[in-house]
Amino acid sequence: MTNTFYNLLYHTIHIMDPWSSGYDVSLTRRRSPVRLRVGPLLIATLTVLLLGCGSVIPDASMSIELDDGEIRSNTTTTLSVAVKNSGGTPLNGDLHVTADGGGNANVTHPEPSVLDTTLYPGESLTRRFTVTAVTDTRRTDYEITAAYQNSSQNHTSTSTVVSVVR
Numbered sequence: 414m415t416n417t418f419y420n421l422l423y424h425t426i427h428i429m430d431p432w433s434s435g436y437d438v439s440l441t442r443r444r445s446p447v448r449l450r451v452g453p454l455l456i457a458t459l460t461v462l463l464l465g466c467g468s469v470i471p472d473a474s475m476s477i478e479l480d481d482g483e484i485r486s487n488t489t490t491t492l493s494v495a496v497k498n499s500g501g502t503p504l505n506g507d508l509h510v511t512a513d514g515g516g517n518a519n520v521t522h523p524e525p526s527v528l529d530t531t532l533y534p535g536e537s538l539t540r541r542f543t544v545t546a547v548t549d550t551r552r553t554d555y556e557i558t559a560a561y562q563n564s565s566q567n568h569t570s571t572s573t574v575v576s577v578v579r
Contacts, residue, residue, distance in 0.1 A: 472498065472499065472500030472502070472504060472568055472569075473496060473497065473498050473499060473500065473504055473532065473561055473568040473569040474496070474497050474499050474569055475494065475495065475496050475497075475559060475560075475561060475569040475570065475571050476494075476495045476571065477492060477493065477494045477495075477557070477559050477571055477572075477573050478492070478493045478573070479491070479492050479493075479544070479557075479573060479575055480492075480493075482573075482574070482575060482576060483575075483576040483577075483578060484544075484546065484575065484576070484577055484578075485577070485578060485579070486546070486547045486548045486577055486578065486579050487545070487546075487547045488545070489543050489544060489545045490543075490544050490575065491541050491542070491543060491544070492510065492520065492541065492542040492543075492544050492557060492559075492573075493539060493540075493541050493542075494508060494510060494539065494540050494541075494542065494559045495537060495538070495539045496508065496532065496537060496538055496539075496561045496568075496569065497532075497535075497536070497537035498532035498533060498534055498535065498536050498537070499535075500534060501534050502534065503531055503532065503533050503534070504531065504532045504561070504568050505530075505531050505563055506529075506530070506532075506561045506562050506563040506566075506568055507528055507529045507530075507561070507562065507563065508528040508529075508530070508538075508540060508559070508560075508561050509528075509559070509560045509561075509562065510522075510542050510557065510558070510559045510560075511557070511558050512544065512546070512555050512556070512557045512558075512575075513555055513556045513558075514546065514553070514555045517546060517547050517548065517553070517555070518544070518545070518546035518547075518555035518557070518575070518577070519544070519545050519546070520542050520543070520544050520557060521542065521543050521545075522540060522541075522542050522543070523543075527540070528540065532561075544557065544575055546575060546577040547577065548577040548578070548579060550579070551578065551579060552576060552577065552578050552579075553576070553577045554574050554575070554576050554577075555574065555575050555577065556572050556573075556574055557572060557573050557574070557575060558570060558571075558572040559571060559572070
């Protein structure tokens with residue numbers, strides 16, 4: 414959230430907290446400590462603000478699975494990526510799968526054009542990728558990340574690890 418929201422919330426709390434407990438100076442004509450309590454108007458306002466902002470509910474779910482989680486250097490394995498639209502509106506996006514490792518691990522798909530899709534509510538899709546990796550050491554672990562996203566929103570993402578041995 415932005416600083417503007419927090420500033421608005423801070424000023425709202427200080428304007429709308431007339432409820433107090435203990436002795437009040439205006440009623441007793443003497444100074445005494447006053448503890449401010451949250452009043453019903455403040456609770457109602459905060460409820461409306463929080464409900465108006467909307468909650469972050471995932472609109473898609475994803476699972477990924479390697480056929481073989483440990484491969485020999487310079488060999489391949491298959492990665493299955495499944496995405497499901499669990500929301501109430503269609504989702505437009507691209508399925509991106511990347512591997513860390515600076516070029517030592519690569520993820521490819523035979524038809525990149527089928528990775529740009531629209532998922533309707535309740536619809537799911539599964540795509541299979543080829544993972545190739547090399548290592549110069551006894552064992553290297555590479556993180557593979559899959560994401561279903563468009564230019565303005567990441568709908569869902571997850572990751573797994575492939576181990577590469579000599």
